Amino acid sequence: MSNRYKTPITVVTGCLGSGKTTLLRKLLQKPELKNSAVIVNEFGKVGLDHHLLKKTDEKTILLKGGCICCNNREDLEKELKSLLSLEHSKTSDFDRVIIETTGMADPAPILFTVLTNPLLQHHFYIDCVITTVDAKNGKIHLQNNPELVKQVTIADKIVLTKTDITSNLEKESLIKELKKINPSTEMVEAIHGSNANVDIIKGNNKVVSIRTDDLSKLAENKSHYSSNINSISFTFNKPLDWTAFGLWLSSLLHANGEKIMRVKGLLDVGESGPIVLNGVQHIIHPPDHLNKWPEENKQSHLIFILREIEPNSIFDSLNTFQNFLGTNFELLELNIAL
Numbered sequence: 001m002s003n004r005y006k007t008p009i010t011v012v013t014g015c016l017g018s019g020k021t022t023l024l025r026k027l028l029q030k031p032e033l034k035n036s037a038v039i040v041n042e043f044g045k046v047g048l049d050h051h052l053l054k055k056t057d058e059k060t061i062l063l064k065g066g067c068i069c070c071n072n073r074e075d076l077e078k079e080l081k082s083l084l085s086l087e088h089s090k091t092s093d094f095d096r097v098i099i100e101t102t103g104m105a106d107p108a109p110i111l112f113t114v115l116t117n118p119l120l121q122h123h124f125y126i127d128c129v130i131t132t133v134d135a136k137n138g139k140i141h142l143q144n145n146p147e148l149v150k151q152v153t154i155a156d157k158i159v160l161t162k163t164d165i166t167s168n169l170e171k172e173s174l175i176k177e178l179k180k181i182n183p184s185t186e187m188v189e190a191i192h193g194s195n196a197n198v199d200i201i202k203g204n205n206k207v208v209s210i211r212t213d214d215l216s217k218l219a220e221n222k223s224h225y226s227s228n229i230n231s232i233s234f235t236f237n238k239p240l241d242w243t244a245f246g247l248w249l250s251s252l253l254h255a256n257g258e259k260i261m262r263v264k265g266l267l268d269v270g271e272s273g274p275i276v277l278n279g280v281q282h283i284i285h286p287p288d289h290l291n292k293w294p295e296e297n298k299q300s301h302l303i304f305i306l307r308e309i310e311p312n313s314i315f316d317s318l319n320t321f322q323n324f325l326g327t328n329f330e331l332l333e334l335n336i337a338l
């Protein structure tokens, strides 16, 4: 069947903390994308991104607990099929599906799932793969994360983020490296997603030819990330002392360097809304103070994604600092060697 009668899928991929949610949050405010269904895949069992997208309806789906490119591929299939039933039952209508992958996802198996499943193939087509690349951390990410090389290789479009905190020299040298990996990709810059045009989401018809040949080979590689990646998440039962928390986190990051790949939090510090905390390796981004909680449950959540470091050491450190932070915590999830 011609693509004219199918629903386009845009896959948004990119390293941990490279700005996927930020970009999507901006784009989803545009009227042209109002009718999009969104599937968000988060690494740990506690998801925050679907809240941050400020889009919570039956067309916004959170896939937690693992990467859709490997152990969760069946979940992706199931959710795409459930979107089809929403459409058939006329409960909901959408004209595009946007899939935000985890930062460690290999996009090839995701595309392969859609391209090879007879039902999905009949209703959907892969229109565009976007890869966000953090201009500040891009070089380190390319060196340390083979997933990023795959994400760049397969990207139709690269969105260079965080150029506001990157020197021209750093940026130009990164662009050269990205072009070596994928010379044909279209590259745009977006600072906090603000100047991204809605067309970025749409394909340019070059797409499919690159894929079908190589995808099956790539897709067979189920375990794409090294087994030394762990995640740990906590929930807190009282508001945190924000200053004390900042001191604790800074000392933790200082002590562990790049082994803490990502920290994300939605934190109750006793204000009307929570603080959104975002750290990518050693950089802590300016926290975002929300006016109100995205959902009824006002518990603080804190998530760490770690490389080559025992999650227990974060647990121990938090235990030691508990009184200082003015709160008690509960361990929500401990994932070892994902």
Ligand SMILES: Nc1nc2c(ncn2[C@@H]2O[C@H](COP(=O)(O)OP(=O)(O)OP(=O)(O)O)[C@@H](O)[C@H]2O)c(=O)[nH]1
Pocket (backbone or CB within 6 Å): 014, 015, 016, 017, 018, 019, 020, 021, 022, 023, 049, 102, 103, 161, 162, 163, 164, 165, 190, 191, 192, 193, 262, 264, 277, 278, 279, 280, 285, 286
């Ligand atoms: N200075 C600056 N910060 C940015 C930019 N884009 C995103 N950020 C910040 O980077 C942090 C991570 O952004 P996210 O959008 O959550 O990144 P992500 O790729 O969705 O993260 P994961 O889902 O964990 O992989 C947040 O604090 C953002 O505000 C940018 O262009 N400039």
